[in-house]
Amino acid sequence: MHMKKTISAGFKGFWIHILIWFLFICYEVVAVGLMVGAFGHPVNYISHYLITIGVFYLSALLVLPFAFKLKAHMLWRAPLGVALLFLIFLLANYYTDLLMIDWHFANRSEGFSLTWAYSSKILYRWIYVFGFSAAYFFLKNYLVERDRAEEMEKQRLERVIEEERIKQALSKAQNDFLKAQINPHFLFNTLDFIYHSISELSQEASQAVMTLSEMMRYAVDSGDLDDTVSLGEEIEQIEKLIYLYQLRKNMELKVMSYFSDQAMGLRFIPLVLLTLVENIFKHGDVGHALHEIRIIAVVEDGELVIETSNAVNLIRSGAGGTNAGLKNIGQRLRFAYGNDIGFHFGREGELFVTRIAVPVSRILHQGERRELLTTNLN
Structure with a gap:
C-alpha cells in the first residue's frame, strides 16, 4: 500500500512537470514568434528545448546538490559546476545549430561560427535557464527540509504529550x-x-x-x-x-x-x-x-x-x-x-x-x- 502511494505521488509530480514545461514552451514559442514575425521548424524547437530541459535537470538534480553537499568545498564546487554547465549548454546549442543548418531545419548566414556574439546570446539564455533551475533546487530543498522539520516537530510533540x-x-x-x-x-x-x-x-x-x-x-x-x-x-x-x-x-x-x-x-x-x-x-x-x-x-x-x-x-x-x-x-x-x-x-x-x-x-x-x-x- 505504501509503495502504491509512493508511485502514485511520483506520477503526480511527473505530470505536473510535463504540464509546466508544456505551458512554458508554448508561451515562449508564441511570444518570440510574434515578436520576430516568424516561427522556426518544429524539429529545431524540439532539439533546443530538449537541451534546455536536460541542462535544467542536470543542474537542479546533480550539479547543485554536488556543489552544496559539503559547505567546506562549496566555494570551489559551485563556480566550477556552473562554469561546466554553461560550457555544456553552449557547445550543445552550437553543435545542434550546426546540425539544424546542415539538415535544413534552420537558416543561418554564411560563416556561422562560435563567436563572442553567439556565446553572449547563449549566455543570456543560460542565465535564464540556470536561474529557474537554481530556484527549483532551493525550493525543492526548502520543501524537503520543511517536511522533515515538521515531522521532527510532530514526533517531538508526540513525545512531550x-x-x-x-x-x-x-x-x-x-x-x-x-x-x-x-x-x-x-x-x-x-x-x-x-x-x-x-x-x-x-x-x-x-x-x-x-x-x-x-x-x-x-x-x-x-x-x-x-x-x-x-x-x-x-x-x-x-x-x-x-x-x-x-x-x-x-x-x-x-x-x-x-x-x-x-x-x-x-x-x-x-x-x-x-x-x-x-x-x-x-x-x-x-x-x-x-x-x-x-x-x-x-x-x-x-x-x-x-x-x-x-x-x-x-x-x-x-x-x-x-x-x-x-x-x-x-x-x-x-x-x-x-x-x-x-x-x-x-x-x-x-x-x-x-x-x-x-x-x-x-x-x-x-x-x-x-x-x-x-x-x-x-
Missing part, C-alpha cells in the same frame, strides 16, 4: 495517595480532641464536627472537580483547618494570614495551599513563642505569590524528612503552569519557608493549555 500524559497520571496517583494520608490525619486528631473535650466544650465540639465534615467533603469532592478550583474556596478550607487546630491549642496559636481579593478570585489547581498549611501543623513548631505562622496569597507584578513560614520543629527536623508532599506540589505546579514557575522551600534560619510564584497569565490560560493537551491525547 506522552511524557505529560504519564506525568499527569503519576501526579494524580501521588495526589490521591497524599490525600489518603492527609484526610485520616485530620480525622483522627480532631476526633481525639472531640473525645477528650466534648463533655466540657460541647458547643465547640459540635462546631468542630461540622467544620471537619465540611473539610472532608471538600477534600473528597476535589477529586471530582475540574482541574482548577477557586482559590477563595480553598482558602475557606484553610481557615477551617486553622480553626480546628486553634481549638486543639485553646486558641493560643499565633497565625497571621493575608489573602488579597485578586488572589482569591483566581482559579488554581486544588490542594496546593491546603497541603502547605497542613505541613505547617504536621511538621512545624506551631507553638513557638517568637515566630508566628504566616500564610500569604497575593498578586504581585503579574504573579500569584503564595508564601508560608513557620518555626522549625527542631526535634522532627533532625529526622530528615523526604518532603514528599512538597515535591508532589512542585510536580503538579510544573505540569499545570510550566517548568519555569517559581517554587522554593527550605529552612531559613529558625524558619521553614515555602514560596510559589506563578504568572497570572498562565493561570488564566491554563484551561486552553489543558484543552490542547486533551485534544492531542485524543
